[in-house]
Amino acid sequence: MSIFIDDNTKLVVQGITGRDGSFHTKQMMEYGTHVVSGVTPGKGGQKFEGKVPVFNTVYEAVRETGANTSVIYVPPMGASDAMMEAADAGIELVVCITEGVAVLDMTFVYPFMKEKGVRLLGPNCPGLISPGKSKVGIIPGSICTPGPVGLVSRSGTLTYELVYQMTRAGLGQTTCVGIGGDPINGTNFIDCLSAFERDPDTVAVVMIGEIGGTDEQEAAKFVKEKMTKPVVGFIAGQTAPPGRRMGHAGAIISGSSGTAIEKMQAFEEHGLGVAKRPIDVVGLLKERMK
Amino acid sequence: MVSPAGGIDIEEVAATTPEKIMRLPIDSRYGLRGYQAMELGFFLYNDIKQVRAAAKIMQDLYHAFMDSGASLAEINPLVTTSSGEVLALDAKMVIDDNELGRKPSIAALRDDSSEDSSEVAARKANLTFIKLDGNVGCVVNGAGLAMATMDLVKYYGGDPANFLDIGGSSNPEKVVNALRIITSDKNVKAILFNIFGGITRTDDVANGIVTATKANPLKVPIVIRLTGTNEEIAVKILTENGFSAMTDMDEAVKKAVALATGKAA
Numbered sequence: 376m377s378i379f380i381d382d383n384t385k386l387v388v389q390g391i392t393g394r395d396g397s398f399h400t401k402q403m404m405e406y407g408t409h410v411v412s413g414v415t416p417g418k419g420g421q422k423f424e425g426k427v428p429v430f431n432t433v434y435e436a437v438r439e440t441g442a443n444t445s446v447i448y449v450p451p452m453g454a455s456d457a458m459m460e461a462a463d464a465g466i467e468l469v470v471c472i473t474e475g476v477a478v479l480d481m482t483f484v485y486p487f488m489k490e491k492g493v494r495l496l497g498p499n500c501p502g503l504i505s506p507g508k509s510k511v512g513i514i515p516g517s518i519c520t521p522g523p524v525g526l527v528s529r530s531g532t533l534t535y536e537l538v539y540q541m542t543r544a545g546l547g548q549t550t551c552v553g554i555g556g557d558p559i560n561g562t563n564f565i566d567c568l569s570a571f572e573r574d575p576d577t578v579a580v581v582m583i584g585e586i587g588g589t590d591e592q593e594a595a596k597f598v599k600e601k602m603t604k605p606v607v608g609f610i611a612g613q614t615a616p617p618g619r620r621m622g623h624a625g626a627i628i629s630g631s632s633g634t635a636i637e638k639m640q641a642f643e644e645h646g647l648g649v650a651k652r653p654i655d656v657v658g659l660l661k662e663r664m665k
Numbered sequence: 666m667v668s669p670a671g672g673i674d675i676e677e678v679a680a681t682t683p684e685k686i687m688r689l690p691i692d693s694r695y696g697l698r699g700y701q702a703m704e705l706g707f708f709l710y711n712d713i714k715q716v717r718a719a720a721k722i723m724q725d726l727y728h729a730f731m732d733s734g735a736s737l738a739e740i741n742p743l744v745t746t747s748s749g750e751v752l753a754l755d756a757k758m759v760i761d762d763n764e765l766g767r768k769p770s771i772a773a774l775r776d777d778s779s780e781d782s783s784e785v786a787a788r789k790a791n792l793t794f795i796k797l798d799g800n801v802g803c804v805v806n807g808a809g810l811a812m813a814t815m816d817l818v819k820y821y822g823g824d825p826a827n828f829l830d831i832g833g834s835s836n837p838e839k840v841v842n843a844l845r846i847i848t849s850d851k852n853v854k855a856i857l858f859n860i861f862g863g864i865t866r867t868d869d870v871a872n873g874i875v876t877a878t879k880a881n882p883l884k885v886p887i888v889i890r891l892t893g894t895n896e897e898i899a900v901k902i903l904t905e906n907g908f909s910a911m912t913d914m915d916e917a918v919k920k921a922v923a924l925a926t927g928k929a930a
Contacts, residue, residue, distance in 0.1 A: 477763040482693040530809025611812035622808025
């Protein structure tokens with residue numbers, strides 16, 4: 376088992392003919408993801424790589440190819456519309472890779488997705504991968520291996536680092552999910568933690584957070600109250616100065632709130648394993664999975 | 666959010682007398698409705714004229730916030746004059762960087778002279794850079810990994826000189842710019858590259874390092890850690906040009922810290 380995507384995932388790629396969209400579509404196809412269609416307005420009727428049909432609208436792509444999941448590689452100005460179009464067309468899971476979506480746009484998109492009952496992952500996220508089954512987004516398939524650990528993270532490359540270190544240590548993954556570093560994102564830590572708790576194949580979970588906001592603190596509380604599986608956490612930004620946006624729009628310490636110390640203390644208090652360095656995640660997992 | 670105890674130290678008010686602060690969530694699909702603005706006004710005033718005046722100011726503030734793509738709009742202080750008039754005396758706005766592309770008139774207001782010169786140079790080169798006080802210059806791809814790298818520098822007894830995210834795209838030019846910005850900081854005693862190739866191709870980074878150092882030979886030692894996309898090609902490029910490459914993050918950080926502090930690795 377896995378969460379959110381598996382062998383039944385039928386993917387439509389929004390922005391399939393763009394630079395990033397075409398590159399990553401090839402990577403996803405090589406990994407074995409069922410890419411059933413693509414969308415680029417004005418390019419309907421073409422075939423991507425000679426086999427994947429391209430449509431003008433998501434609605435047509437769903438009607439003609441039965442896509443149930445979409446991934447978005449369109450520029451920031453068009454991304455909020457792309458998310459809503461996918462939801463309107465009947466897609467069940469929308470994954471938005473695009474970085475730079477305005478927060479005020481998301482104050483309209485977020486409630487729209489909730490009302491439609493559509494799961495949104497991102498924006499500004501690396502997507503997700505269920506090793507050996509399907510990948511949607513940009514996480515490199517080569518560093519992952521199937522196994523019993525679920526992983527959820529706000530970061531991109533830091534996720535790759537952790538997965539790489541876990542794989543090297545023989546700890547495979549059920550699903551790795553990058554929820555993204557923006558202040559408003561469709562899927563949060565708690566959504567993923569509860570899905571991992573329900574997934575029979577996930578034995579333990581790794582949660583990678585960073586400075587800013589209180590999502591990690593709330594997730595830690597959820598772990599204590601609602602989860603039976605062990606969770607190990609790491610927080611990036613222990614040396615971040617207050618008041619500065621550290622790359623991710625959501626990664627900012629406001630006043631004395633949102634610091635790494637505060638989050639690590641919340642992990643400690645609620646019984647999560649607390650990794651001081653990325654590599655410590657491996658040891659803590661092995662200890663708690665015994 | 667409004668408070669009759671505004672002025673300074675609102676965090677203190679929030680901590681000690683939270684009842685003096687009223688928070689009102691606004692759904693942007695409907696905006697700040699008239700009755701909501703009145704509720705805020707009644708929290709501040711008893712006189713209906715003053716309540717209406719305050720409510721009008723709240724709605725104007727909300728429109729300014731939405732129209733300019735702000736992440737913060739604040740009036741502080743809001744004052745009552747001796748004749749009973751309600752006036753905004755000072756205001757502050759923060760604009761979401763992601764809005765600047767479609768709001769050129771606001772983007773034009775940016776004043777480069779109020780920022781650190783190296784941060785301005787970095788922004789123009791499409792790099793995310795924040796200057797810090799340490800001596801280990803860090804070049805990393807991805808914000809989370811960049812933060813984790815800084816943390817690891819500190820963990821092993823060093824001090825990071827900066828936060829620098831070269832982003833996801835593979836462009837040797839970005840590496841050249843990154844190195845120029847880092848080496849212009851006189852505090853930097855060692856440079857650490859930590860690259861996890863995904864979208865970023867590590868061979869592009871290697872080519873950038875070679876190009877940059879040929880044009881401007883480095884005066885401080887460099888430690889390069891890269892793994893992921895096209896790693897074999899990158900290592901070959903680096904070795905042929907006299908650099909050594911590492912694959913383990915912890916080992917690379919330890920080495921960079923040792924070089925910066927002058928202790929043997």
